[in-house]
Amino acid sequence: MEENKEQCFECPHHLECGGKNIELVKRLADKMITEEEAYFVSELFKALSDMTRVRILFCLLGGEMCVCDIQELVGVTQSAVSHQLRTLKQAGLVKYRREGKSLYYSIADSHVSTMLATGLEHISE
């Protein structure tokens, strides 16, 4: 570790660091997730980070339903449901189709169910 006694390219912010795993850091530096990817992933999870939205999605796991169905099952105002459905739609988590006056919402794809299931598994351990 003698070479760490002087400031080096790999370790510019301090002079030495006993715990540093230079090999690992070098290897990962190129493979790191990009800023853009990290941003989109975090935005995706942000859409899942609210209790009301989680409850809405668990409703929709049971099948497509209109806004007033969701409103009843989740027990919040129509406005609140609608605002949250918008967030979920923008994140690509739900889709909808119109039938008469009603809009029927449903889970967008299988990734959503997978993430919810994995999340539920994680908390029950």
Place this chain on the structure above:
Amino acid sequence: MEENKEQCFECPHHLECGGKNIELVKRLADKMITEEEAYFVSELFKALSDMTRVRILFCLLGGEMCVCDIQELVGVTQSAVSHQLRTLKQAGLVKYRREGKSLYYSIADSHVSTMLATGLEHISE
């Protein structure tokens, strides 16, 4: 749908709703995720809902590393990394072990990798 013309138990917030799927709502009402579960799931995803934390976790997918390794790979201050690691630890997403002066952080369990992978898949479509 004649019975919907009057206010009913299943539909207390309005008099009628053509789009309503009474059967589905009845069936799901008992099976709904509890408030407590929804809260914990949303808290879990909240921990994944920040760009810096996502980047930290993707670092750790490459193997355990100390705080200064993460600091270098992610490119934020030591304090910021430390604060975010605390959030991740409280959510059960990472664990650590001490070795000398350094703390080595790593992914807590396979659920974390699964959620990150599924999230990454979802955004690249």
Place this chain on the structure above:
DNA sequence: ATAATATATGAGCAGTTGTTCATACGTTGA
């Protein structure tokens, strides 16, 4: 056209979050 129904949306506000700065804590070597 008009009214009623189902849903969406903008503004505003209280509560929350992520960062920085300063400082404290825990470990090691001299």
Place this chain on the structure above:
DNA sequence: TCAACGTATGAACAACTGCTCATATATTAT
């Protein structure tokens, strides 16, 4: 015991979030 290093933590502040309220939009029936 003391200094240096690696890491954690509390306070403070700007930015963001989710709700409510009021209102707008889209569809259907009369």
